[in-house]
Amino acid sequence: MAGRPRSFDKDAVLRMAMRAFWERGFDGVSVAQLCAEAEIAAPSLYAAFGDKVALFDKACGLYTEQLDASLESDLSAPTAREAVERLLRTSAEHFSAPGQPPGCLVMSEPRLAERRGKTREMIRERLRRAAAEGELASVTEADGVAAFVDTVLAGMAALARDGAGRARLLDAARYASAAWPA
Template identity: 40%
Template structure:
C-alpha cells in the first residue's frame, strides 16, 4: 500500500486561517477547509481536533500575526501613541491587500448560532483581553500624569475598541485604507490630552 501524503501543519493552519477570515466560523464548511488545507477530514481531525479546535488554533495564529490585538500594542512610550498605533494600525491591517478585509476577531463569529456560542465567547474573550490591556495602560498613564485625573481609562479603552470594531465592518464592506485612516484621525480628536503625536498619519503599515 502507498504511504499517505505528508502535509505541513503550519501551512495547513495558515490556509485554514485564510478560510476563516473570508467566511467566518459557520460559513467555513469542512469541505472548504480541507480543500484549502490540501488534506482529508481524517488528517484534519488527527492534526487539529475538531473544527472548533482548528478555529481556536487559527485564532491564536492570527493574534500572533496581528499587532493591533497583541500585547505589544501597549508597549508604546505614551498612552496617546498607544491609541494612534491601535487605530492607524487597524486601518492598515484591515485593508491589507494580501489578506481578506476586516478583522477575524471582530467578524469571525458575528453570525454564529447558539449552537456555537463557545466560538462567540472565544472571540469575545480575545476582544476583552485587549480592552483590559488598554485600560491598564491608560490607568498607568493617568497615575503618571500623562492623562488628566478626570480621564476615565475604562471609557477610553471601550471607545477605542468600538472604533476599531466599526472600522473592521467598514473594511469588510469595501472601505478604503484612506477612509479608515480618516476615521482614526477623527476619533483621536476626542483624546483627553494635548500630548504630542508619536505615530499619526505617518504610522508604519502594520502586517496582518
C-alpha cells in the same frame, strides 16, 4: 510501526484555515470545505488538528500571535496618546492590508468574545496607567477613552469588511485620535 507520513504541509493548511475562518467565520466554513481547499482527506485533517473547533482554536492562535505582538508594541509607546494613535493607525493598516481578508478575524467572529475582552483589558490597563501618571484626569476618564477606542476599532473593522479602503480607515484613525481629551 509508525503511521504513514503526512503528505501535506501542516503550517500551510493552518494558514489556509485561518484565512477561511477570517473570510467566512466559523459557522460559514465546513470541514468538507476545508478539506477541499487544502486538498486533503477529512481523516488527515482530523489527525493533524483534531476536530473543527480545535482547528479553529489553532488558526485563531496563529492570527492572534501577530495581533498580540503588534498590540503590545503599540501600547508600549511613551505616552498613552501616542499609544492610541499607533494602535488606531496600525489597526487601519492591518484591516486593509493587501492580500488578506479585510477587517479583523477577532472583531468579526462571535466565538472570539473572550479574546476581544483581552484586547479591551490591555487597552484599559494602558490608559489607567496614563491616569495614574497624570496624563489623563482619572480612572473614569481612562475607562471612557478605552471604551471609545474599542468602539472605533470595531467600527473600523466593520468598515473594512464592508469595502472601505485604507485611506478611509486612516482618516477614521486620525479623526478619532483628534478626539483625545484636552
